[in-house]
Amino acid sequence: MSRMLPATSTPVRVLALWWPGWSLIAAQEAAGAPADAPLAVVAKGIVLACSAAAAAEGVTEGLRIRHAQARCPDLQVLLHDPEVEQRAFEPVLRVIEQRAPLVQVIRPGLAAVRAVGIARFYGSEAAAADALAAAVQEEFDHDVRLAVADGLFTAEQSAYATTGEVPWLQVPPGGSTSFLAGLPVTVLSAAVDDARMPNMLRRMGIRHLGEFAALPRGDVHARFGATGLRAHQLACGEDAPAISPRSVPLDLDLRVVCDPPVGDVEQLVAQCTPAVDRLITALMEHALVCNQIRLTLHTEAGLVHERLWRHPWQFTGAELLDRVRWQLDEFSAETSERYDAVTLVTMAPESLESASHHAEGLWGDRPDEHVVRTVTQLQARLGHDAVLSVSVGGGRLLDERRVLRPWGEAIPTSAQRRTDQPWPGSLPGPAPSTVFAQARPAVVLDAEGAVVRVDRRGGLSMPPATLRLGDGPARRVTAWAGPWPIQQRWWRNPLNVNRFQMIDDHNEAWLLLAGGEHWWTEARYD
Amino acid sequence: MLPPPPVTSRDETVAHLHDLLRRETGGQKRQAGQVRQSSAVFALPGVPVHPDLRDSFPTGLRLGSVYTLSGSTTVAMGLLAEPTRTGSWCAAVGLPHFGVESAAAWGADLTRLVLVPHPPSQDWVSVVAALTEIADLILTSRPPHVTPGEVERLHARLRIRRTTMIVAGAWPRAAAHIEAVTTGWDGLGQGYGALMRQRLRITVTERHRERTADLGWPVQAAQAVQAWPA
Numbered sequence: 001m002s003r004m005l006p007a008t009s010t011p012v013r014v015l016a017l018w019w020p021g022w023s024l025i026a027a028q029e030a031a032g033a034p035a036d037a038p039l040a041v042v043a044k045g046i047v048l049a050c051s052a053a054a055a056a057e058g059v060t061e062g063l064r065i066r067h068a069q070a071r072c073p074d075l076q077v078l079l080h081d082p083e084v085e086q087r088a089f090e091p092v093l094r095v096i097e098q099r100a101p102l103v104q105v106i107r108p109g110l111a112a113v114r115a116v117g118i119a120r121f122y123g124s125e126a127a128a129a130d131a132l133a134a135a136v137q138e139e140f141d142h143d144v145r146l147a148v149a150d151g152l153f154t155a156e157q158s159a160y161a162t163t164g165e166v167p168w169l170q171v172p173p174g175g176s177t178s179f180l181a182g183l184p185v186t187v188l189s190a191a192v193d194d195a196r197m198p199n200m201l202r203r204m205g206i207r208h209l210g211e212f213a214a215l216p217r218g219d220v221h222a223r224f225g226a227t228g229l230r231a232h233q234l235a236c237g238e239d240a241p242a243i244s245p246r247s248v249p250l251d252l253d254l255r256v257v258c259d260p261p262v263g264d265v266e267q268l269v270a271q272c273t274p275a276v277d278r279l280i281t282a283l284m285e286h287a288l289v290c291n292q293i294r295l296t297l298h299t300e301a302g303l304v305h306e307r308l309w310r311h312p313w314q315f316t317g318a319e320l321l322d323r324v325r326w327q328l329d330e331f332s333a334e335t336s337e338r339y340d341a342v343t344l345v346t347m348a349p350e351s352l353e354s355a356s357h358h359a360e361g362l363w364g365d366r367p368d369e370h371v372v373r374t375v376t377q378l379q380a381r382l383g384h385d386a387v388l389s390v391s392v393g394g395g396r397l398l399d400e401r402r403v404l405r406p407w408g409e410a411i412p413t414s415a416q417r418r419t420d421q422p423w424p425g426s427l428p429g430p431a432p433s434t435v436f437a438q439a440r441p442a443v444v445l446d447a448e449g450a451v452v453r454v455d456r457r458g459g460l461s462m463p464p465a466t467l468r469l470g471d472g473p474a475r476r477v478t479a480w481a482g483p484w485p486i487q488q489r490w491w492r493n494p495l496n497v498n499r500f501q502m503i504d505d506h507n508e509a510w511l512l513l514a515g516g517e518h519w520w521t522e523a524r525y526d
Numbered sequence: 527m528l529p530p531p532p533v534t535s536r537d538e539t540v541a542h543l544h545d546l547l548r549r550e551t552g553g554q555k556r557q558a559g560q561v562r563q564s565s566a567v568f569a570l571p572g573v574p575v576h577p578d579l580r581d582s583f584p585t586g587l588r589l590g591s592v593y594t595l596s597g598s599t600t601v602a603m604g605l606l607a608e609p610t611r612t613g614s615w616c617a618a619v620g621l622p623h624f625g626v627e628s629a630a631a632w633g634a635d636l637t638r639l640v641l642v643p644h645p646p647s648q649d650w651v652s653v654v655a656a657l658t659e660i661a662d663l664i665l666t667s668r669p670p671h672v673t674p675g676e677v678e679r680l681h682a683r684l685r686i687r688r689t690t691m692i693v694a695g696a697w698p699r700a701a702a703h704i705e706a707v708t709t710g711w712d713g714l715g716q717g718y719g720a721l722m723r724q725r726l727r728i729t730v731t732e733r734h735r736e737r738t739a740d741l742g743w744p745v746q747a748a749q750a751v752q753a754w755p756a
Contacts (some may be wrong), residue, residue: 374657375640427721429744430721431631432628433600435624435626501720523625
């Protein structure tokens with residue numbers, strides 16, 4: 001964080017670029033909403049930004065969402081998503097980086113560059129700002145504001161001070177203190193990441209940064225600690241002597257364009273192979289590990305099939321190509337109409353981690369290379385979900401408690417499996433060794449030969465005497481117990497059944513589910 | 527170029543080297559107190575078995591042979607448990623109703639278990655053969671029809687890879703037969719109680735010698751009524 005660099009009285013000259021209402025721009029582009037629609041970006045029920053159409057209806061920033069909807073009934077509410085904003089900001093940053101090196105992203109919609117170098121290159125700060133603004137506006141039609149000042153904080157504040165008519169502002173070197181003096185103290189809250197201190201100052205009657213800067217620094221430090229010291233330095237125009245440029249993220253996304261379109265799986269895999277090899281090499285070079293990849297197939301008919309593939313350790317080239325194969329199989333199984341040819345394959349690594357963190361993976365050591373190879377070959381032959389790994393999960397029905405995952409996909413964590421939660425209705429004693437994936441119908445009769453009925457409370461009409469599984473022979477019930485009620489998701493899909501245990505005259509023990517006069521076998525103890 | 531050694535010796539050498547490799551790298555983390563059997567290279571210890579099943583298999587399961595199992599699936603789960611705990615991989619082929627919780631209750635390390643629930647019947651032999659590459663113990667349901675030639679080849683494969691196979695059903699040339707009969711259940715009455723314990727009689731027939739042992743599972747069922755461990 002550059003903001004935590006020690007402040008000096010000679011901060012670096014910074015050129016700040018600011019796009020007003022970036023969260024709205026990004027959210028609107030992501031949602032594909034028209035620009036003249038009444039829109040509002042909302043976070044935690046509060047309006048963060050709103051479009052001109054919404055503002056004309058009386059929606060303002062800081063309004064509660066219900067009030068905003070009352071003022072403007074056809075308001076489109078978009079959720080504030082920092083990731084979407086960051087992603088939308090990425091192309092803009094690339095344009096800036098072509099003109100000026102070392103860009104610092106303060107937050108999506110606000111970037112900063114060192115002014116000295118580009119001022120020298122373009123002749124003056126004004127010329128540099130003009131050149132940057134022109135370059136950005138050529139690519140993106142958004143309103144951009146620029147400001148040059150000493151230090152990040154002052155540059156940011158002066159960028160906010162620009163208007164549509166005067167989209168660029170220059171605070172002369174050494175002029176920070178006089179520029180900041182008139183600003184309200186509340187502008188500090190974002191800079192020092194503490195809203196309480198500026199509020200406290202306001203209640204103490206210190207309304208402007210000028211008044212705050214006039215206080216003796218020692219007193220401020222004693223009263224407000226490190227935060228106060230930092231705020232006082234900023235108010236006095238002192239700031240970090242450097243900016244911390246972002247490290248350019250690696251662009252590892254793959255695009256394989258198939259021209260002419262390819263309909264055959266092996267052909268497609270062959271076309272993807274060089275690109276995948278390049279990706280794996282790039283990962284190796286940067287000592288990165290990728291264990292999630294988003295694979296998208298675009299077809300001639302304009303269909304798009306996207307899927308996220310996970311891996312418990314890391315992908316190898318052959319494994320990625322297997323995923324392409326499987327996804328194409330899946331896709332052709334899903335589309336009932338004639339399967340058409342693929343025109344474009346994209347692969348985007350979703351989670352990249354440094355290989356050093358992976359010496360011991362999150363899911364334990366990656367098994368022996370030999371094991372992985374053998375099982376993945378088997379998987380490639382039989383299909384992705386024909387070879388499984390297992391774990392125990394939470395649930396009420398026994399089949400739910402078996403967590404079966406295609407081998408090589410990450411086993412869900414115990415929190416996701418909810419094993420540590422209490423599961424009312426779970427049975428004492430040994431676990432049945434045979435659990436039917438689908439409960440099988442059974443018939444339970446009493447001594448008179450009538451079907452045993454179970455009422456809603458789990459009470460039996462008569463004690464069970466015979467048990468018939470499917471259409472097998474009747475077995476005599478020698479011992480039984482129950483009910484253990486299972487009440488599951490009564491608010492959505494009411495399942496109101498009771499469990500019973502029974503032993504028959506073959507000494508086989510069964511776990512039965514019963515509801516009304518219907519009986520099923522859920523598992524066998526054998 | 528050296529002339530290739532004769533086939534039989536090569537097979538033996540491969541088996542021997544494979545076994546050495548397994549001992550070196552297989553992560554056979556022996557528990558403290560577990561007696562390491564003879565360390566001579568040729569007196570190979572068998573596949574380890576759960577302490578509660580030691581009465582029936584005093585030397586473990588023999589490496590590279592086929593056992594048939596009839597009766598209780600619980601015993602099959604118990605036989606899977608110990609190898610996975612000691613660092614071997616195990617596989618279960620053709621068992622779609624595999625009771626995962628039961629295996630976990632025996633103490634199996636589920637991360638070393640590979641499941642192929644529905645192998646295509648024409649691929650059954652090749653799937654098992656592929657799994658012999660990695661697994662020390664393979665549990666399978668009754669296989670589809672296999673020709674004598676396939677049986678022969680699979681036997682050779684198991685012998686070379688030193689993988690033990692347990693077939694829940696019939697198999698033409700099994701080294702031993704395990705019969706696990708449930709002799710009774712504890713804890714369930716007429717409309718009260720709950721199944722707490724299974725009483726088993728395990729008979730192992732090997733070369734016309736029978737060994738019979740009784741087992742109660744779970745062993746500590748006398749403890750308080752409690753839900754299954756998740």
